[in-house]
Amino acid sequence: MKKALLFTTMGGLLLTSCYRPLYRAEIVHDPMLSQQGEFTANASILAVGVYNFPSFDLGLGYSPVKNIGIKASLRNRVFGTSGSFDNDDYRRRMYGTTLEGGIGYYNRYGSNGLFSVYANVASGYNKDRSYYISNGNTRNQLNSKFWAFSIQPAVGMVKNKISMMGGVKVGVYKFFDISSFDAYYTQQEYNNIAKNYYPIIEPYYIFEVGPRNVKFNFQAGFALAPGGPDKDENFFTPKLSLGITARFGK
Numbered sequence: 001m002k003k004a005l006l007f008t009t010m011g012g013l014l015l016t017s018c019y020r021p022l023y024r025a026e027i028v029h030d031p032m033l034s035q036q037g038e039f040t041a042n043a044s045i046l047a048v049g050v051y052n053f054p055s056f057d058l059g060l061g062y063s064p065v066k067n068i069g070i071k072a073s074l075r076n077r078v079f080g081t082s083g084s085f086d087n088d089d090y091r092r093r094m095y096g097t098t099l100e101g102g103i104g105y106y107n108r109y110g111s112n113g114l115f116s117v118y119a120n121v122a123s124g125y126n127k128d129r130s131y132y133i134s135n136g137n138t139r140n141q142l143n144s145k146f147w148a149f150s151i152q153p154a155v156g157m158v159k160n161k162i163s164m165m166g167g168v169k170v171g172v173y174k175f176f177d178i179s180s181f182d183a184y185y186t187q188q189e190y191n192n193i194a195k196n197y198y199p200i201i202e203p204y205y206i207f208e209v210g211p212r213n214v215k216f217n218f219q220a221g222f223a224l225a226p227g228g229p230d231k232d233e234n235f236f237t238p239k240l241s242l243g244i245t246a247r248f249g250k
Contacts, residue, residue: 021235022126022142022144022146022175022178022193023146023173023175023198023200023223023225023235024077024094024096024126025202025222025223025225025237025239026046026055026057026075026077026098026223026239027044027046027055027057027075027219027239027241028152028167028169028202028204028219028221029057029059029061029071029073029100029102030116030118030152030154030165030167030204030206031059031060031061031062031069031071032061032114032116032156032158032163032165032206032208033061033062033063033069033071033106033116034063034106034108034114034158035063035066035108035249036063036064036065036066036067037063037249038061038062038063038247038248038249039060039061039062039063039247039248039249040059040060040061040062040245040246040247040248041058041059041060041061041245041246042057042058042059042217042243042244042245042246043056043057043058043059043243043244044057044059044217044219044241044242044243044244045057045241045242045243046239046240046241047240047241047242048238048239048240048241054077054078055075055076055077055241056075056076056077056078057073057074057075057076057241057243058073058074058075059071059072059073059074060072060073063106067105067106067107068103068104068105068106069103069104069105069106069116069118070101070102070103070104071101071102071103071104071118071120072099072100072101072102073098073099073100073101074097074098074099074100075097075098075099075100075124076095076096076097077094077095077096077097077126078094078095089132089133089134090130090131090132090133090139091130091131091132091133092128092129092130093127093128093129093130093131094126094127094128094129095126095127096124096125096126096127097124097125098122098123098124099122099123099124100120100121100122100123101120101121101122102118102119102120102121102152103118103119104116104117104118104119104152105117112157112158112159113155113156113157114155114156114157114158114165115153115154115155116153116154116155116165116167117151117152117153117154118151118152119149119150119151119152120148120149120150120151120152120169120171121147121148121149122146122147122148122149122150122171123145123146123147123148124145124146124147125143125144125145125146126142126143126144126145126146127141127142127143128141128142128143129141129142129143138181140180140181141179141180141181142178142179142180142181142190143177143178143179143180144175144176144177144178144179144190145175145176145177145178146173146174146175146176147173147174147176148171148172148173148174148200149171149172150169150170150171150172151169151170151171152167152168152169152170153167153168154166154167154168155167156206160212161209161210161211161212162207162208162209163206163207163208163209163215164205164206164207164208165205165206166203166204166205166206167203167204168201168202168203168204169201169202169204170199170200170201170202171199171200171201171202172197172198172199172200173197173198173199173200174197174198175193175194175198176194177194178190178191178193178194198225198226199226200223200224200225201223201224202221202222202223202224202239203221203222204219204220204221204239205219205220205221206218206219207219208245210245212247213246213247213248214244214245214246214247215244215245215247216242216243216244216245217241217242217243217244217245218240218241218242219239219240219241220239220240221238221239222236222237222238222239223236223237223239224236225237
């Protein structure tokens, strides 16, 4: 009973906190392409991640010629909670969308080894609004847009029934059109953030298992967003996702 009360209290404090991050950790899309003509499509849910549960993710990958892969992904975040310790007539909604595309080089080595490196460009927005249920009036909010460029090297192995890759996505993010109302920081401080670029590092590990064409996928990793975008010198977010991958042409 005491443990349940503790977890409930911690969860309530987390969800109703006035802290509103500009950056929200997402799944790293790696199509794990390994030969010409291969096509992959996957759908997954980010099951663990601070301030972004759940995140629904769709990803595509295709290799038009030998050793070259292209990929695209759409990530949609939606989050809602009601009530707080000081007012039950209170609801918080967090949502946003990211669209990312990339092109890269892959190469097989040994019998099952795979190396790849992708360059990605992404664009998206995040919205975070708290309001009173009874009249719809805004209590506080934070809206922002962003674009990002990233490099994503990875190494692993691919087989017919089991594949795995470990890599890191190193990105540079630019936040803009930031608007706030009674948020954690003042509007001027957000304006200062919009003038700068911020590095975000995302190590990840992907594991796929199943028949040749349809596999279950699992991804674990974390995001490190130092400095400005989250008002923290070392903002750390663990991530865990589960999904299904369809793979053809292999």
